[in-house]
Amino acid sequence: MKPVIESLFHDAETCYLKSDEIVEVSQYMSSLKERTRLYRTIRDEEITWMQPIADDLEQCFPTEQIDRLETSLRNAMLSMRHCAMAMLMDDPTYLEGHFLTWFQESIEIHGTSDLDNHIHNALRKQISQVLNTSQMSLLTPFLHKIESSFKPTDVINDDSLLTVAGLF
Amino acid sequence: MISIADLLVQPRLPGSYYSSQAYVQGDLEMGLLENRRGDRLLAIPSPLIEAIYSGLQRETGQAAGMVLFNCGRWWGKNFYTRFRDEVTDYYEKPLVDMSMAEFLHCLKDCWATYGWGKLEFDQMYHQRGFIILRTTNSAFANSAPADYKVPVCSLESGVLSAFFSQLVGRDLHTIQTTCESLGDTCNTFIVGTRSRLDAAESMIEKRDSHESIMTVLCA
Numbered sequence: 001m002k003p004v005i006e007s008l009f010h011d012a013e014t015c016y017l018k019s020d021e022i023v024e025v026s027q028y029m030s031s032l033k034e035r036t037r038l039y040r041t042i043r044d045e046e047i048t049w050m051q052p053i054a055d056d057l058e059q060c061f062p063t064e065q066i067d068r069l070e071t072s073l074r075n076a077m078l079s080m081r082h083c084a085m086a087m088l089m090d091d092p093t094y095l096e097g098h099f100l101t102w103f104q105e106s107i108e109i110h111g112t113s114d115l116d117n118h119i120h121n122a123l124r125k126q127i128s129q130v131l132n133t134s135q136m137s138l139l140t141p142f143l144h145k146i147e148s149s150f151k152p153t154d155v156i157n158d159d160s161l162l163t164v165a166g167l168f
Numbered sequence: 169m170i171s172i173a174d175l176l177v178q179p180r181l182p183g184s185y186y187s188s189q190a191y192v193q194g195d196l197e198m199g200l201l202e203n204r205r206g207d208r209l210l211a212i213p214s215p216l217i218e219a220i221y222s223g224l225q226r227e228t229g230q231a232a233g234m235v236l237f238n239c240g241r242w243w244g245k246n247f248y249t250r251f252r253d254e255v256t257d258y259y260e261k262p263l264v265d266m267s268m269a270e271f272l273h274c275l276k277d278c279w280a281t282y283g284w285g286k287l288e289f290d291q292m293y294h295q296r297g298f299i300i301l302r303t304t305n306s307a308f309a310n311s312a313p314a315d316y317k318v319p320v321c322s323l324e325s326g327v328l329s330a331f332f333s334q335l336v337g338r339d340l341h342t343i344q345t346t347c348e349s350l351g352d353t354c355n356t357f358i359v360g361t362r363s364r365l366d367a368a369e370s371m372i373e374k375r376d377s378h379e380s381i382m383t384v385l386c387a
Contacts, residue, residue, distance in 0.1 A: 046176075050172045054171075055169070058169065073175060075181075077176075099183060099187070103183075
């Protein structure tokens, strides 16, 4: 849940909510119906949205290993699931705590920045054709955070450290 | 052709298993702190760690470090087993088949979520048969008595020694060359075979630098 609102619930012993705090709770509650509807759409359309992107990905990166493509597609779906949850709870800190650090390191480890960026752009294009302006505005702040993870990085490609079994 | 439906056959899309917000869970009514598999967690307060140091110092004198190291070896064996089971179950991949980068990614997250501080891996001496690990914000270094004149993270040394021994299937030892309790910026651990690390023991007591110790070990 939105951290500001969550903190208010723990403060009942101190005082009643101030007017601006009640407004904030009220705004969140009134947006919940829209957020729930959007969350349900994202959940139900996951495969429908991602399959054409997967097909396109194979054509755009014909020489790329399949398991690398699959890793990036899985991570794209994972990022969308986390964005949807963050949007539902209206929690701007959710992605940092649950996903972003891991995602950024994962991109660095696998050197998939180009693939991830390509999938994300295609997904953005896909959903902007389906979702209305209001829904996009609910989701966009979280998509921006995901986009900030796509920085070109060097692939960690030291064969001597390929697997744990190669240690010593 | 890649089928998205096939990618979603498994019950989950694996992400950050050791994310602190997802990993540490509690049931306040039952008075339980648990990990995400339902295994019980135990939080240790700083005064207990301080008491362990001072009690061991009083009871065993100079052997305190060795006692802590052996406790750490025991702890490390169980830690490895739990880490292996959790990671293997979650990522559906045996630990030995993971890339080193993926494995270290998990270990670093695990170390931080357990409240043991930040762990970094230095592969510079890997080809020479040594693993270098650096930690910061160690609860053990911060809680040690101020009058220790040598690195004090013996428990962590024991944990790392048992952990990497189990991991690679060889008996490995760990020594500590720098320590936050002595004013160093981090705690540095060298993991390797005991016979090759023996030469460093006296250098650590003389407080020789990590670099000079590595020079001797690699000579």
